[in-house]
Amino acid sequence: MPACSYACHSANHRASRRAFLGAAGAAAVLGPAGFASPAAARELAKTQKRVLVIFLAGGVSQLETWDPKPGTDTGGPFAAIPTAVPGTRIGELLPHTAKQMKRIALVRGLNSVSPDHGIGEKIMLTGRKPEAGVEYPHIGAVSAKLLGADGQAMPGHVHVFPAGAGGRSQDATFLGPKFASVPVVGGKPPADLFRPAGLTDEADRQRDDLRQKLSDKFAKSRRSAATEAYTESFAQAERVFRKADVFDISKEDPKTVARYGTHDFGRHLLLGRRLLESGVTYVKVSHSNYDTHHENFDFHIEQLGEFDRPFAALLDDLADRGMLDSTLVVVMSEMGRTPKINDRYGRDHWSAAWSVALAGCGIKGGAVVGKTNAGGTAVTDREVGSGHLFHTYLRALGLNPTKNFYPNERPIPIADPKADAITEILL
Amino acid sequence: MPARCRAVASVVVVLALSAGGFAAEPLHARIDALIAAGHPNYAKEAAPVAGDAEFVRRIYLDLAGTIPSAAEARAFLDDTSPGKRATLIDALLAAPGYARRMAQVFDVVLMERRPDAKVPRAAWDDYLRTTFAKNTPYDVFVRELLSADGTDPKTRPAAKFFLDRNLEPNLVTRDLGRVFLGRNLTCAQCHDHPHVGDYKQADYYGLLAFVNRSFLFPNATAATAVIAEKADGDVTFVSVFDKTKAVGATGPRMPGAKPLDEPKFDKGKEYTTAPAKDVKPVPAYSRRARLAAAVTSPDNPAFARTAANRLWAQLLGRGLVNPVENDHPGNPPSHPELLDLLTKEFAASQYDVKWLVREIVLSRTYQRASEVPAALADVPADRYLVANLKPLSPEQFAYAAAEATGETGLARTALAAKATDAALDAKLAPVVAAFRGVFAGRPGEPEDGLTTTLDQTLFLKNGGVVRALTVAKAGNLADRLAKLPDDAAADALFLAVLTRPATADEKADVAAAVKGAATRPAAFGELVWALMASGEFRFNH
Numbered sequence: 001m002p003a004c005s006y007a008c009h010s011a012n013h014r015a016s017r018r019a020f021l022g023a024a025g026a027a028a029v030l031g032p033a034g035f036a037s038p039a040a041a042r043e044l045a046k047t048q049k050r051v052l053v054i055f056l057a058g059g060v061s062q063l064e065t066w067d068p069k070p071g072t073d074t075g076g077p078f079a080a081i082p083t084a085v086p087g088t089r090i091g092e093l094l095p096h097t098a099k100q101m102k103r104i105a106l107v108r109g110l111n112s113v114s115p116d117h118g119i120g121e122k123i124m125l126t127g128r129k130p131e132a133g134v135e136y137p138h139i140g141a142v143s144a145k146l147l148g149a150d151g152q153a154m155p156g157h158v159h160v161f162p163a164g165a166g167g168r169s170q171d172a173t174f175l176g177p178k179f180a181s182v183p184v185v186g187g188k189p190p191a192d193l194f195r196p197a198g199l200t201d202e203a204d205r206q207r208d209d210l211r212q213k214l215s216d217k218f219a220k221s222r223r224s225a226a227t228e229a230y231t232e233s234f235a236q237a238e239r240v241f242r243k244a245d246v247f248d249i250s251k252e253d254p255k256t257v258a259r260y261g262t263h264d265f266g267r268h269l270l271l272g273r274r275l276l277e278s279g280v281t282y283v284k285v286s287h288s289n290y291d292t293h294h295e296n297f298d299f300h301i302e303q304l305g306e307f308d309r310p311f312a313a314l315l316d317d318l319a320d321r322g323m324l325d326s327t328l329v330v331v332m333s334e335m336g337r338t339p340k341i342n343d344r345y346g347r348d349h350w351s352a353a354w355s356v357a358l359a360g361c362g363i364k365g366g367a368v369v370g371k372t373n374a375g376g377t378a379v380t381d382r383e384v385g386s387g388h389l390f391h392t393y394l395r396a397l398g399l400n401p402t403k404n405f406y407p408n409e410r411p412i413p414i415a416d417p418k419a420d421a422i423t424e425i426l427l
Numbered sequence: 428m429p430a431r432c433r434a435v436a437s438v439v440v441v442l443a444l445s446a447g448g449f450a451a452e453p454l455h456a457r458i459d460a461l462i463a464a465g466h467p468n469y470a471k472e473a474a475p476v477a478g479d480a481e482f483v484r485r486i487y488l489d490l491a492g493t494i495p496s497a498a499e500a501r502a503f504l505d506d507t508s509p510g511k512r513a514t515l516i517d518a519l520l521a522a523p524g525y526a527r528r529m530a531q532v533f534d535v536v537l538m539e540r541r542p543d544a545k546v547p548r549a550a551w552d553d554y555l556r557t558t559f560a561k562n563t564p565y566d567v568f569v570r571e572l573l574s575a576d577g578t579d580p581k582t583r584p585a586a587k588f589f590l591d592r593n594l595e596p597n598l599v600t601r602d603l604g605r606v607f608l609g610r611n612l613t614c615a616q617c618h619d620h621p622h623v624g625d626y627k628q629a630d631y632y633g634l635l636a637f638v639n640r641s642f643l644f645p646n647a648t649a650a651t652a653v654i655a656e657k658a659d660g661d662v663t664f665v666s667v668f669d670k671t672k673a674v675g676a677t678g679p680r681m682p683g684a685k686p687l688d689e690p691k692f693d694k695g696k697e698y699t700t701a702p703a704k705d706v707k708p709v710p711a712y713s714r715r716a717r718l719a720a721a722v723t724s725p726d727n728p729a730f731a732r733t734a735a736n737r738l739w740a741q742l743l744g745r746g747l748v749n750p751v752e753n754d755h756p757g758n759p760p761s762h763p764e765l766l767d768l769l770t771k772e773f774a775a776s777q778y779d780v781k782w783l784v785r786e787i788v789l790s791r792t793y794q795r796a797s798e799v800p801a802a803l804a805d806v807p808a809d810r811y812l813v814a815n816l817k818p819l820s821p822e823q824f825a826y827a828a829a830e831a832t833g834e835t836g837l838a839r840t841a842l843a844a845k846a847t848d849a850a851l852d853a854k855l856a857p858v859v860a861a862f863r864g865v866f867a868g869r870p871g872e873p874e875d876g877l878t879t880t881l882d883q884t885l886f887l888k889n890g891g892v893v894r895a896l897t898v899a900k901a902g903n904l905a906d907r908l909a910k911l912p913d914d915a916a917a918d919a920l921f922l923a924v925l926t927r928p929a930t931a932d933e934k935a936d937v938a939a940a941v942k943g944a945a946t947r948p949a950a951f952g953e954l955v956w957a958l959m960a961s962g963e964f965r966f967n968h
Contacts, residue, residue, distance in 0.1 A: 134613075155881055170869045177878045192885035196894050203953055206940060210957035213936070218963040221798045223806060224816050226877045227962040233879035234960070237888055240881060409622065410614060 049397050050276045051143045053284040054331045058291030061337035064091045064300040066355035067108045074339035074375045085366045093304040096312035105363050105425035108355045109370020109379040112386050115349035120334035127390025128416050141172035141179040143282040153239035154279040155182040160268045161286035174407035187268050189247040246278045259313040266310040294344035324360050328396050331357040339376040353379045362396030369424040387419030395421040455789040461765040462792045466810045473812045477796040480927035488967045491524030493826035497923040523848045530555035531822045541870045546587035554584035565778035566723040573719035577653040593647045600635040609733035609754035618666040625755040633680035636662040637718040644707045658697035658710035679714050681727045735769040742787050744815030761809035797968040817967040818877040825862035829855050831924040832896040833903035861892040897956040899948035905955050909947035913938045924958040
């Protein structure tokens with residue numbers, strides 16, 4: 001790929017890039033053996049659907065990714081490259097992704113209304129404009145609720161993100177805390193998943209037996225559903241603990257680890273696949289940070305360099321394990337970036353015309369829907385909003401988005417009734 | 428007393444009440460009579476009154492926000508005086524723990540764990556504790572909350588209800604309805620409630636009209652912002668269900684009441700301080716200033732009713748109207764006469780919170796056992812045949828854990844002569860903060876019922892804070908137990924953590940657990956954990 005004339009490649013630049021991207025340290029230790037047997041993975045694939053959202057936090061530039069405009073005054077320095085789908089070109093920073101294009105559908109006519117990080121994120125993850133009187137749940141909570149199985153061992157909704165990049169999210173709202181995201185920070189297991197030092201397996205088992213005995217006696221004499229729920233929560237934590245290996249990337253075949261890459265995002269994406277395979281219904285993997293108000297082009301080289309290879313590896317990996325047909329994959333941001341390039345070689349926040357990519361369950365690979373004008377400043381064909389996308393996710397998963405939830409007996413449509421699915425990209 | 432006579436006695440009491448009240452009979456007795464009258468064969472089917480062990484734990488949790496120390500429990504259990512429960516109730520009501528407990532409860536009712544942006548936590552805590560320590564009449568308290576504008580530092584904490592909602596009019600309206608009137612009017616922002624005929628859009632905007640002219644000055648983000656008000660601005664609304672898009676309008680009014688009479692002013696006379704750049708306007712007439720009186724007026728029956736119901740729900744685990752914030756004719760109270768009685772008496776007492784709390788906890792209804800009698804096949808949710816379980820609040824959980832494991836005792840010893848309640852609270856603050864961090868509801872979300880998320884369970888199972896409390900260290904419970912012979916240790920363990928003696932079975936379990944263990948202190952550390960993590964500890968029963 002041609003050197004970007006905006007990058008200075010000095011030591012200062014590399015240092016500030018590290019700070020900017022929050023890149024962390026050590027490579028994972030490689031080890032033998034895959035996580036689940038291929039047979040088990042196929043079995044899982046047959047009966048269960050799941051969702052993986054790759055969230056490019058900060059606002060990825062659609063002009064540097066899915067809808068390039070080379071040779072225009074908004075296009076920037078990069079070329080557009082051909083992909084495995086004749087007639088479809090994407091940004092040259094995504095060569096591996098380009099080879100996967102037969103599996104990927106593009107929505108290029110997205111207008112998400114708000115160029116604000118917080119509001120945009122809400123709009124993109126709830127499929128709604130913020131409304132008075134109701135807080136809508138994120139697609140993660142909705143997926144966990146509608147696709148999850150009762151008594152499943154793993155939590156239904158997990159968010160993998162780099163340390164320092166997130167916090168406790170109110171993303172399940174009226175669906176309840178059971179479907180709220182469990183944070184997995186920096187790819188590490190949930191806090192306190194493992195036994196503390198000094199507590200042997202034997203001692204833990206023994207104390208837990210007594211806890212259980214006392215709780216059972218109490219629950220029996222009070223006949224309360226709440227006491228049973230409390231006791232059950234310990235059993236659930238134990239089930240998650242028994243699957244704690246899922247967080248240990250070293251248990252993965254080193255060749256697989258190498259394909260994803262040992263940088264943070266690569267490991268997090270691989271962890272996402274492991275979590276899905278272990279029974280988590282919805283995993284969101286965040287990649288920071290795309291908020292490129294300055295040095296947009298240089299930073300996109302770095303960021304997309306981190307994204308491109310693992311993303312392609314993921315699609316291959318899911319396909320190899322027979323999971324691609326039952327896993328919906330979505331690549332999104334909270335917004336796009338301005339076609340206009342500012343005086344610091346940056347692009348600013350932009351919601352009027354940008355793109356989202358989808359693959360996997362129910363998605364027509366290779367389809368492209370929506371067009372923007374020559375400079376990318378407006379949608380010219382098939383404009384859609386986050387509501388249409390939300391409908392599309394649910395339809396792709398075989399769910400009915402026109403049904404309602406009934407929190408406190410108040411009917412709340414699962415998806416925005418004013419929108420419907422983008423059938424052009426559905427199988 | 429034969430069942431027939433008891434039934435007759437109940438009827439007599441009920442008749443006496445409807446005839447204008449038998450004034451000499453204390454409220455707690457009338458509560459019991461009405462509860463008994465609310466279920467056929469109540470006397471036969473209801474659980475007995477709770478034993479001393481269950482009572483002492485419950486009353487400490489409800490009135491002091493923590494479990495009794497082992498010594499306090501022992502003293503109560505050994506006390507043979509007939510009136511000991513009433514004596515203990517009075518002692519707890521007079522102690523600082525009561526104010527702390529009520530402050531914690533009302534903090535969550537009023538502020539739902541919203542971030543402290545414009546009124547610092549310490550000032551708000553202080554204000555609440557002082558309110559309940561002084562036993563400020565509830566209507567006076569609510570008038571303070573609704574009339575403070577934040578300019579006077581002495582009354583600024585009371586303005587937190589508005590200030591830390593950024594005076595966002597829809598949020599304030601919804602919470603006014605919810606907290607003080609028992610009406611969750613959320614749906615009515617956009618249309619008449621489709622199912623609850625009583626909750627109309629006009630009601631929502633009638634409330635909003637009290638605050639629609641108010642705003643934060645100089646702006647919504649300043650930490651020292653105060654509440655200012657313009658002299659103009661009218662409230663109109665359109666129903667999203669109405670195809671004709673007819674526009675409604677309303678002045679300030681309580682739900683179901685007439686709009687207020689509002690004075691008119693000549694042009695130029697609407698302000699005493701006219702709006703100007705960086706100048707806080709002061710209107711000649713303030714809509715918001717009328718809110719406090721309108722909410723707490725005797726002409727607004729929802730106020731006293733909701734307040735009484737809320738206190739009942741706090742102590743009994745379930746409102747007479749349930750949920751507390753959904754009071755409307757389609758959701759009638761389980762015991763209408765009782766709710767009317769509590770409402771009337773609470774108002775007549777000048778909204779004396781401590782008095783009403785005392786009457787409720789003196790009742791046999793409150794003191795009923797939580798263990799379901801074997802003969803009772805079905806436990807209806809709303810008949811008070813058996814005491815309801817109440818999950819410990821994050822604060823109760825923290826304080827109880829600290830007391831049970833001996834952490835509170837250690838803190839007291841360390842402080843020695845300087846062990847004031849404030850100093851003790853400060854020492855325990857990190858434990859309380861840790862429990863709050865894991866168990867508290869998310870900001871703006873209701874905090875009722877039990878939640879059991881993975882992070883909460885792991886916090887209890889493997890977390891460092893809980894482990895530091897339970898593991899034996901010099902002077903704490905596990906350490907002291909390890910020095911006792913097995914039998915005595917088992918009793919001391921159960922008394923300290925579960926506020927009751929150990930059964931023979933449980934003593935055997937303790938002995939077995941300790942026998943195989945490498946060291947006694949380690950074994951007792953894990954035993955303390957097992958009791959603390961059990962359902963029996965998690966709930967106020």
